[in-house]
Amino acid sequence: MYIRATGNISPQKTFGHQPMVDAPVAYTGNRLACIEPDYKEFIDPKQIRRMSRIIRMGVAAAMECLHEAGVKVPDAIVTGTAYGCLEDTNSFLSKMVEFNEELLTPTAFIQSTHNTIGAQIGLMLQCNNYNNAFVHRGFSFESALLDGILLLKEKEVTNVLVGAIDEITNISHSILNRLGLYKQEPVSNLDIYTTKTKGTIAGEGAAFFLLSNEPSATDYAKLEGLHTFYKPKNIAAIEKQISAFMERQSVNINDIDLIITGRNGDATFDKMYEQLSQSIFAGRKTANYKNLCGEYPTSSAFALWLAVYIIKTGKLPVMLQQTGLTGGNVKRVLVYNSYLGIHHSLYLSAAC
Numbered sequence: 451m452y453i454r455a456t457g458n459i460s461p462q463k464t465f466g467h468q469p470m471v472d473a474p475v476a477y478t479g480n481r482l483a484c485i486e487p488d489y490k491e492f493i494d495p496k497q498i499r500r501m502s503r504i505i506r507m508g509v510a511a512a513m514e515c516l517h518e519a520g521v522k523v524p525d526a527i528v529t530g531t532a533y534g535c536l537e538d539t540n541s542f543l544s545k546m547v548e549f550n551e552e553l554l555t556p557t558a559f560i561q562s563t564h565n566t567i568g569a570q571i572g573l574m575l576q577c578n579n580y581n582n583a584f585v586h587r588g589f590s591f592e593s594a595l596l597d598g599i600l601l602l603k604e605k606e607v608t609n610v611l612v613g614a615i616d617e618i619t620n621i622s623h624s625i626l627n628r629l630g631l632y633k634q635e636p637v638s639n640l641d642i643y644t645t646k647t648k649g650t651i652a653g654e655g656a657a658f659f660l661l662s663n664e665p666s667a668t669d670y671a672k673l674e675g676l677h678t679f680y681k682p683k684n685i686a687a688i689e690k691q692i693s694a695f696m697e698r699q700s701v702n703i704n705d706i707d708l709i710i711t712g713r714n715g716d717a718t719f720d721k722m723y724e725q726l727s728q729s730i731f732a733g734r735k736t737a738n739y740k741n742l743c744g745e746y747p748t749s750s751a752f753a754l755w756l757a758v759y760i761i762k763t764g765k766l767p768v769m770l771q772q773t774g775l776t777g778g779n780v781k782r783v784l785v786y787n788s789y790l791g792i793h794h795s796l797y798l799s800a801a802c
Contacts, residue, residue, distance in 0.1 A: 504537065
């Protein structure tokens, strides 16, 4: 599959296809928030007032992607989200309690469902084509991407808009923090790999890709492979999955110019990546990305965006060079991510 265009709203300066020559944005605490653009460039101001934050982010990222590709209406829209519209869900539930389940306006409920972002994009584009949403926890984006690939493989469409959107709100952050998911002490996102403590930092983002089964002169990269696996028993099982994936793609680990891993700064889960760096990934150039966007179920979409951006430019952006990585001529990138040690995904991207 060919990735023709992208759109990405994240805690870093990624929107608008900026050249990524600045140092990464630093945060202190255990929560990263997206740097939001001026939505009036993409959405009617009257509509903006009726949209929650996650809907605005998703719509803007999708519109940016379509604008770059020069496509007005995609043949299909597929989205993935694990949390959905948390802000609207909280608003509706709070009003249920406040008004004793009487005199409730339906707007907050209508906009609280997980398919709201994809539906809103379809409505704005007046797109009556295939529109689907996947809610598969840590596999939500992978499921959406697989659905888009199948549509293209079956020749039902010529292009597909695929995206992943998740937000963190005050209430969801408080709940997940009580469950021990995040670090309890303030920490800089740029230092999370040196703390060696339990917990990670919360993140969010909206990333969209326009996929096509035909190459073009403006493609970012081609997606050579996608693979997911669930709850591996041990590190040996993970190594076996990675080796089998590489073998199916007829690629040797020495053919990989860069490996992007999902280390999140949690000492418990990072042990797995450290073991891999000494075995199957030994000697390969490796980068991490969750210090840039934080941890959330669909963060692998940010990793894929980062991979195809690097391939298109052929060099590492400054935000990765800060970690000591240098060098250029990156033609093939492997992304390996694990969400809470349960949902594991692999992406293989290469230059066209």
